[in-house]
Amino acid sequence: DAKTTQPPSMDCAEGRAANLPCNHSTISGNEYVYWYRQIHSQGPQYIIHGLKNNETNEMASLIITEDRKSSTLILPHATLRDTAVYYCIVRVDQGGSEKLVFGKGMKLTVNP
Amino acid sequence: NAGVTQTPKFQVLKTGQSMTLQCAQDMNHNSMYWYRQDPGMGLRLIYYSASEGTTDKGEVPNGYNVSRLNKREFSLRLESAAPSQTSVYFCASKRTSGVGVLAQYFGPGTRLLVL
Numbered sequence: 352d353a354k355t356t357q358p359p360s361m362d363c364a365e366g367r368a369a370n371l372p373c374n375h376s377t378i379s380g381n382e383y384v385y386w387y388r389q390i391h392s393q394g395p396q397y398i399i400h401g402l403k404n405n406e407t408n409e410m411a412s413l414i415i416t417e418d419r420k421s422s423t424l425i426l427p428h429a430t431l432r433d434t435a436v437y438y439c440i441v442r443v444d445q446g447g448s449e450k451l452v453f454g455k456g457m458k459l460t461v462n463p
Numbered sequence: 464n465a466g467v468t469q470t471p472k473f474q475v476l477k478t479g480q481s482m483t484l485q486c487a488q489d490m491n492h493n494s495m496y497w498y499r500q501d502p503g504m505g506l507r508l509i510y511y512s513a514s515e516g517t518t519d520k521g522e523v524p525n526g527y528n529v530s531r532l533n534k535r536e537f538s539l540r541l542e543s544a545a546p547s548q549t550s551v552y553f554c555a556s557k558r559t560s561g562v563g564v565l566a567q568y569f570g571p572g573t574r575l576l577v578l
Binding site for chain 2: 385392393394395396397400438451452453454455456
């Protein structure tokens with residue numbers, strides 16, 4: 352699976368949009384971009400994923416560049432409960448044999 | 464719908480003791496996974512089961528064994544615990560076909576301390 356690069360940390364003011372970047376310059380054509388987050392001491396939580404097109408769900412939006420070498424997760428109105436470590440992962444959907452590779456992720460702190 | 468459940472939530476062992484971590488999911492998922500997470504680190508895959516009746520090694524399998532008891536349950540056994548196995552253990556499950564998101568869903572974790 353392609354390697355991803357995220358900044359180690361980021362701060363955001365409550366109520367503002369949080370834009371979390373991820374570089375994945377070696378991504379292959381059949382690899383998806385997935386985002387998970389881990390709130391302190393809890394299990395990771397799936398947020399969103401995409402292949403080429405931008406995606407939106409009730410939690411967030413995912414913007415993938417046209418060359419697919421980078422992406423941005425957008426939390427439109429960050430709240431204190433969004434403070435967490437965010438993981439950007441690229442992987443091929445391989446049914447049950449996938450091996451998710453979690454790096455160190457990026458710590459987002461939402462400030463009052 | 465409880466999702467993925469894990470027992471126990473917390474355990475203290477002495478070096479050399481054995482124990483089994485239990486995981487169950489009620490989402491009818493085919494695949495199940497065991498990860499460990501050490502302080503300040505990302506998750507590392509220990510073992511996974513792509514489907515009922517199959518298991519495979521992940522990145523850090525040494526010192527562990529697993530059993531896929533049925534479609535719902537996937538247990539992780541430490542035969543002779545070592546201090547290096549002090550960690551937080553997460554179980555996850557995933558649907559592998561059909562409509563919708565094929566993402567892994569995680570349990571709340573088991574915190575293990577080996578003295």
